[in-house]
Amino acid sequence: MVYINYYPYFRGKKYEILALRDFFVDKGGSNQQIFPIIEPIKKDFKDIIKLLSNIPEGYFLYIIANPSAGDNISTQDIKEIFELGENTSDYLSQDSPDKSKIRYAWDISKDTKVPSWIQNSTLPIAIVNNQGQSVSIEPLANFDKYIVSTDMIWQVQSQILEQNKIIVLQDTFEKKERNAEYADTSEYTFTRFHLFDSYAGYSDYLTIGSAYSSGGFTPRSVAIHWTYYKPDDYSTIYAKSFASERNLEERSGISEKFLESVGKLIRYVNNKQIHKTKSYKELEERYNQDRYPGLGLLKKYSMLNHLDMVSKSLENISDLYRNKDMPRLLY
Numbered sequence: 350m351v352y353i354n355y356y357p358y359f360r361g362k363k364y365e366i367l368a369l370r371d372f373f374v375d376k377g378g379s380n381q382q383i384f385p386i387i388e389p390i391k392k393d394f395k396d397i398i399k400l401l402s403n404i405p406e407g408y409f410l411y412i413i414a415n416p417s418a419g420d421n422i423s424t425q426d427i428k429e430i431f432e433l434g435e436n437t438s439d440y441l442s443q444d445s446p447d448k449s450k451i452r453y454a455w456d457i458s459k460d461t462k463v464p465s466w467i468q469n470s471t472l473p474i475a476i477v478n479n480q481g482q483s484v485s486i487e488p489l490a491n492f493d494k495y496i497v498s499t500d501m502i503w504q505v506q507s508q509i510l511e512q513n514k515i516i517v518l519q520d521t522f523e524k525k526e527r528n529a530e531y532a533d534t535s536e537y538t539f540t541r542f543h544l545f546d547s548y549a550g551y552s553d554y555l556t557i558g559s560a561y562s563s564g565g566f567t568p569r570s571v572a573i574h575w576t577y578y579k580p581d582d583y584s585t586i587y588a589k590s591f592a593s594e595r596n597l598e599e600r601s602g603i604s605e606k607f608l609e610s611v612g613k614l615i616r617y618v619n620n621k622q623i624h625k626t627k628s629y630k631e632l633e634e635r636y637n638q639d640r641y642p643g644l645g646l647l648k649k650y651s652m653l654n655h656l657d658m659v660s661k662s663l664e665n666i667s668d669l670y671r672n673k674d675m676p677r678l679l680y
Contacts, residue, residue, distance in 0.1 A: 353543060353666075354550035355659050356411070356496065356516050358479075361389040361420055364645040366396040368652040370403050372660075375627065382663045383656065386411040386454060386475075386552065390419025390561075394430050403452045408453050411454040411475050414449065414467055418561040428466060435580060448472070454496065479518055479559070496552055513571045515548045522558035522588070526671040528570035529597050531590035539576050539588035556588065556651045569597050571606040573614055573647060576655045577623045585656055589617065604641040609634045624661070628654040 359365045369385055371527035385478060387410055393494050397412075404410070414427045429450055431451055454475040467474060473493030478501055503549045521539050525531055542551035572592040578585065591613040593606035618625065625633075628650040635642055642650075 353545065353663070354384060355543065355663060356384050356386050356550050356552040357656065357659075358386045358518065358552050358554050358559075359388070360557075361387055361391060361394075361397055363396055364556075364649040365652060366400050368649045368656065370400050371649075371653055372656045373400075373403050373405060373408065376660065381407045382615060383660060384411065384504050385438040386413065386477075388413040388416045388418060389422055389427070390416065391420055392420050392426060398430070409450045409452050412450045413456060413477065414453045414464075415456055415460055417456070418458055419563070422440075424464060428464075432470075452493070475516075477518075486589040494549060496667050507542050512547055516550045516552050517542060517545075517548055518552040520559040522554060522556060523590075524558045524560060525590075528568045528572040528592050529594065531569070531574075531592035532594050534590045536587050536589045539582060539586045541585050543552070543586070543659065543666055544584060555655045557648070567600040567603060568644075570594070571602055571603065571610045571644070571647070573610050574651050575614055576617075576658050577618075577621075578658060578662055580622050580624070583662040586662060591617070603644075607641045607647070608636060608639065613633070624658075626654045628657065659665070664666075 359369065366387075372383075385606050389397060389412065397410075401410070412427065412431055415424050416422050416427075431448075431453075452472055452475060453467050453470060454477050455467060456477040456479065457463075458478045463474075475494040475496055476492065477496045479496070479498050493514065494516050495514050499517055499519045502515070519540065519542065523534065523537060525534075540551070540553065542553075545551070556576060561574060570593045572590055576586050576587065576588045576589045591610045593609040595606065595609060596602050611632060615636060617623075618629065625657065632642075632647075632650050
């Protein structure tokens with residue numbers, strides 16, 4: 350019996366999609382408690398479409414049909430690619446994406462009027478409100494899930510009596526203005542929402558945070574954000590950041606800065622006897638070989654590690670619930 354699902358919120362950046370692909374390939378469908386939400390940011394959808402071909406049976410993605418970040422993607426763009434299958438022959442051998450692995454999500458904090466082609470979809474629909482705005486929920490015949498920020502839970506509960514439709518969206522990543530500021534940060538509690546079985550599930554922005562940035566410049570400091578649970582304790586997922594401190598006046602020497610920040614991570618993991626995921630081991634191998642992977646891959650390792658952490662925690666928490674070794678927790 351599954352008690353809670355996880356719905357990680359991604360923007361459609363290349364390395365975010367790569368992290369998802371690697372997660373699904375490694376898991377091979379063994380944990381059907383993780384269902385990603387993707388807000389496309391580029392009109393080139395090839396990475397997302399290719400991802401669909403790597404998703405095992407039993408999994409699916411939520412696609413935000415009215416995205417706001419990135420390249421001004423319209424709802425019509427989403428419809429043409431994912432609903433009608435237009436212009437997808439360059440990406441896949443088949444004519445259109447596998448619709449069985451797609452669910453649509455509509456952000457009513459941007460637009461309360463849901464298009465008829467989504468309302469008439471034969472697949473379940475998710476409604477998103479991640480802006481903390483008070484919005485009346487328009488009834489939908491096939492309305493399935495309501496993804497809502499933590500500060501809106503009580504208002505939503507007054508409109509939706511079925512709590513098994515509510516997914517709580519939280520942003521617990523402690524964002525800093527500059528990477529160098531992460532050098533002195535302490536461990537903090539990232540989430541305990543995988544324990545709260547009073548809702549359909551929970552969502553977060555992984556180790557990126559809700560603020561969208563197109564990136565595109567070399568930082569003066571290299572920062573790594575890592576989540577983990579402590580030995581034999583799956584009740585809390587913690588987070589800590591590690592950042593380089595040398596030569597902060599210059600943007601050069603990025604490889605050396607990478608080695609400095611990863612070295613801090615390795616020492617911390619070993620001292621705390623933290624579980625070593627596949628992502629960690631690959632990162633440690635690059636460190637030992639003095640190989641700088643690039644900032645994009647560094648983010649991929651961080652996100653993939655977080656997915657593995659949550660997956661492992663959900664598996665173990667579910668086992669505890671099955672064996673009645675853990676009380677039910679309410680928000």
